[in-house]
Amino acid sequence: MAHNDRRVGDSIRVFCSHCEVNTAGRIEGILHDDETDDEGRPVLGILLQLVRCSHCQSGLLVQSWDHPDGWQDSNTLWPGPQSKLSPLVPHRLQLAHQEAELCFSAKAYMATVVMVRRTLEGVCADQGATAKVLMRALEELRDSGKIEGRLFDWxxxxxxxxxxxxxxxxxxxxxxxxxxxxxxxxALLDYIYVLAVRYEEFSKRRQRTRTAEPPRLLDSLRGVTEDGQQQP
Structure with a gap:
């Protein structure tokens, strides 16, 4: 398979996951990593490039594919997008959301929304919804009070x-x-796994505090009984 040449020092367009911008980057190193068939013949030309972001000067590992019109689809392999999700979110749902973020960074926008939908399916399963159809599963979460009006619409x-x-x-x-x-x-993941949990913990803590509150000082000094009668 003939390659369209790229050289160290060339500039390419990349998504920098350090500064989260699409920008130009300088190629600092190149490695051809072709996929081959069972007989060792190249079937897909793959180019791995060590690239320096022109915006923040950080290093990136970028992958491109050979095409008759030149190397196509520069995809940032490392570092991946930094997830902003709380560790309270279940690991499997974090992975699904991170994959959606990777799709977005690769400009695969259809794949992004498909992975978001998969994340929703995971939320429904994790929250105990039994319906197989996603629309019905979301309705189950709404009816059980786990998501509310605007979140359900979202x-x-x-x-x-x-x-x-x-x-x-x-x-x-x-x-x-x-x-x-x-x-x-x-936002949906944060609401279900972070905000709702924190509110429940807050509510329980406040309840314990109210239960453990000492008698009012003035009542103690006056010797008022529980039924409000003055002690002799």
């Missing part, structure tokens, strides 16, 4: 957008829609 919108990405059609998913889908999914 989740349904994400489900519809994920369906759009999953089924072949002429409809496209914009960068803005994919970015919003990630943000809304993150």
């Amino acid at each position: 989740a349904q919108d994400l489900r519809v957008l994920g369906n759009q990405g999953a089924h072949f059609s002429d409809a496209e998913v914009s960068r803005e829609d994919a970015e919003d889908a990630l943000a809304l999914a993150e």
